[in-house]
Amino acid sequence: MPFLSKIFSTRLVIIVVLFCFQTFNSSAQVNPTESDSATTNKRLNKVLIGGSVVYVASMAGFYELWYKDFETTTFHSFNDNSEWLQMDKIGHVGTSYQLSKWGQRVFIWTGLPDRKAAWYGAGVSTLFQTSIEVFDGFSSEWGFSVGDVLSNTAGTGLFLGQELLWEEQRMTFKYSFHNTKYPKYRPSLLGQSQVEKLIKDYNGQTIWLSANIKSFGFEETKIPEWLNLSVGYGAEGMITAK
Template sequence: MKHRMKGAVCICLLISILAQSVQAQPLPPVGVAPVAGDPQGIRQGRFIGVVVGTAAFYTVTLLLLRKQWYKKKVPFHSFNDNREWLQMDKIGHAATAYGMSRGGYELMRWSGVNEQASILTGGLLALLFQTTIEVFDGHSEGWGFSKGDMVANVAGTALFMGQQYSAGQQVVSLKYGFRKTIFPPYRPNILGSTTGVQMLKDYNGQQYWLSVNVASVLPVGPSFPRWLNLDFGYSGSGMIGGHANPPVVDKEGKEVKFERYRQFFISPDADLSRIDAFSPSLQRFIGTAQFFKIPAPSLEYNRIKGLRFHPLILPKE
């Protein structure tokens, strides 16, 4: 339940951010640091709306979480889940913190807040939200405060803030992908019974991608496509339990065993926010929306099936 609610909350926040970022301020040219402030200054109406909306979302969400999922409070304690799910949940925490940091930054810039303050605010909002949930976990029976989760939260936030402060752009970004798998029917209460829930709970179906903008890291000529990215992905398969797989049977009552293994991918990608044909406002909106990876051909390696090529979307496993 914890991971399901965390995922749902974070996706709702990202959708809210996307909806409000469409009219954002223009992006600086690639490779050029942005100016210190917005010449038009803070846009009062937008700023008040963002502050009130963010505060309301934060308050209502946490009240609902506390009422629905954190009913029984126990003394604060920690919980070591670093070895669970082949670390997929930790990478998910980093990616979520990155996306929330970027979204918060975009909202601040849309409100007319200067670059430096927007970076700091976006990062702090992401950490505040993620940390509050972890503190709730620390007081909850059956869960606990996860130091691994917090390290991942800080890492994702630092990835966004460090690049935006130093380069004025996101040379490297974190993205999310999903494909259906065969595993949820064996443990629907853990992995989800519907596609929407599986996107949040089935770690076998999730992929996380480190997306690198080629033109920002290699000495390429002026005719090279500035939108071309190269993505490095990670996922896991064969998991129907956190640390190990419990015994399960098929429809005929025969025991089914799954081997757990890691998957590594490489795939081309497009950073659509760098396409000059789009308006500056649309470029900024797209940059935030591209938390979700565009399906593209990929090359996979894992120790069970070796090297595999996938024409477009990863196949169901």
């Protein structure tokens, strides 16, 4: 099932990218000061060169894994909005948000101002996600999904909008998972190992939009900083896309 392996490998690659962002950010030194332009330029060049290499290698790898065995066609689209009870689309929103967020953190490390780094992070997320959609549009096996693009834009827009409006992330996406009975009916589709189930079994996934209460005008109150109001979306009973 090439479509299923594509979903699994896409998400696995994105998880690896996010992990690299996290590791990079955790090991980064204190941001250079604005006057230290030489350090800023040096770090920015490293990020741009390294990011370009990762991008080209990822796209080449994706082509080898997914596209080379299928006929290349004229650019076309297809409508998959009704599949998986929209869990796939919610996943696109959350993934684009996280890619933008971690991308910004990397560019902040270079010394760029937060707002400029936010634009760069959003650009990285958009480039990565849209490139895959364009590949899909020229493949006979898939097609350009307008629903995916709108979902990607929503996630990136939520991140960037908060940075431009509040200069902080008051709302963020979170992920939770619980094991379900459905993978045993179609293990190749919904996962065999626990790692595969975490990524492939939509039945056990919940995507949360979590808002920090204290940040919405309650900074001087005794409301704890860790208290959030969250709304989640999940679905069950799915052993096929439709």
